[in-house]
Amino acid sequence: MIFRLTQKLNQKIKTGTSEALPLHQNPFADWSCHIFPANRHQYILLSNTQSLYSCVMPAKGVTNQKQFAENALNCIRDFTSYDAHQWAYRKFIAPEMEKVQFSKALNRSVTSSMNQLVDCAQGLLIECQMTPHEVGFKLNDFLLSAIAEKKSDGYGRPEDAFQRMVESRKIEVTALDVKEDDAADNPTEWFVYILRCADNSLYTGITTDLNRRCEQHNAGTASRYTRSRLPVTMVYHEIQATRNVALKRELEIKAMSRKVKEELIESVK
Numbered sequence: 001m002i003f004r005l006t007q008k009l010n011q012k013i014k015t016g017t018s019e020a021l022p023l024h025q026n027p028f029a030d031w032s033c034h035i036f037p038a039n040r041h042q043y044i045l046l047s048n049t050q051s052l053y054s055c056v057m058p059a060k061g062v063t064n065q066k067q068f069a070e071n072a073l074n075c076i077r078d079f080t081s082y083d084a085h086q087w088a089y090r091k092f093i094a095p096e097m098e099k100v101q102f103s104k105a106l107n108r109s110v111t112s113s114m115n116q117l118v119d120c121a122q123g124l125l126i127e128c129q130m131t132p133h134e135v136g137f138k139l140n141d142f143l144l145s146a147i148a149e150k151k152s153d154g155y156g157r158p159e160d161a162f163q164r165m166v167e168s169r170k171i172e173v174t175a176l177d178v179k180e181d182d183a184a185d186n187p188t189e190w191f192v193y194i195l196r197c198a199d200n201s202l203y204t205g206i207t208t209d210l211n212r213r214c215e216q217h218n219a220g221t222a223s224r225y226t227r228s229r230l231p232v233t234m235v236y237h238e239i240q241a242t243r244n245v246a247l248k249r250e251l252e253i254k255a256m257s258r259k260v261k262e263e264l265i266e267s268v269k
Contacts, residue, residue, distance in 0.1 A: 001024075001030075001031070001099065002029060002031070002102075003032075003100065004031065004032040004102075004105050004106060004110075005018065005105075006034050006105070012059070012062070012063070013065050013067070014064060014065070015065055019104070023049065026096060028092035029092070029093060030048070030049040031049060032046075032047045033047075034117075034118055036121065038125040038126050039125055041058065041060065042060070043056050043057065044062070044068075048165075049106055050165065051158055051162040051164075054136055054158060055075055055076060055079035056132040056135045056136050057075040076089070077255075082133070085166065087166075088166045090251050092169060097254060097255075098201070098202075098225060098254065109146045117139050120142055121135050124138055139158065140157065140162070141157055141158075144158065149161075189239050190242060191206065191208065191238065192240060193205055193207065193234055193236065193237040194234070194237070194261065194264070194265060195217060195233065195235065196235045197226055197229035197232050198229050198231055199229050202235075204254050206240075206247060210234060210237055214232070218231050236268060
């Protein structure tokens with residue numbers, strides 16, 4: 001997950017010097033963030049970098065990287081759920097939550113569009129006295145030139161741009177599910193597992209061979225996330241009948257809070 005921060009927001013949560021990262025290969029896992037004032041309070045605009053689909057959260061109490069990441073992910077989860085995008089969140093955003101990176105803004109086009117959204121959000125919060133949650137719905141109906149589907153259209157709505165992303169990935173996922181269903185008779189067992197890393201963070205994955213996969217992780221060849229947090233220890237696993245079912249269960253576990261994951265681990269001791 002990449003969060004692209006404005007200079008003021010970067011200073012507030014003390015991330016230090018951030019490099020300019022390219023767009024995440026998963027567009028759902030790339031968000032640009034802008035802090036702004038309204039009604040003597042501070043708010044943070046969270047916009048999906050590619051579609052500019054946005055939500056707004058209060059900045060109160062957000063003073064470091066951990067607090068920002070937790071609050072931002074919760075805000076995105078709650079807003080997408082209320083906006084009927086639960087599937088996209090579970091499928092494409094939740095799996096990226098275990099690794100968070102901070103970056104500078106992607107380009108001037110995104111920055112300029114976000115400035116327009118901030119101006120709109122300030123008006124809605126101050127003059128219309130809307131809640132941050134309500135503001136998000138209004139922003140996603142805002143017309144922006146940067147996300148027009150075709151140049152001839154002139155402008156596009158963030159909600160429409162985000163929905164195009166969802167529909168595009170649905171086609172890919174459907175094709176994958178069909179391929180997996182064709183192999184459903186394969187008797188191979190799939191395991192969903194949780195690793196505890198050296199920094200006490202938790203990593204969730206799937207495999208058909210627990211011992212081999214754990215060895216791969218500790219050799220630094222299985223995951224970029226665990227590679228920098230060695231050694232790892234397998235603390236939980238469960239059996240699933242097919243890869244498709246295992247993938248769905250992996251996403252469920254990844255979306256769990258740290259507390260619930262720890263309870264799951266304790267349940268098998």
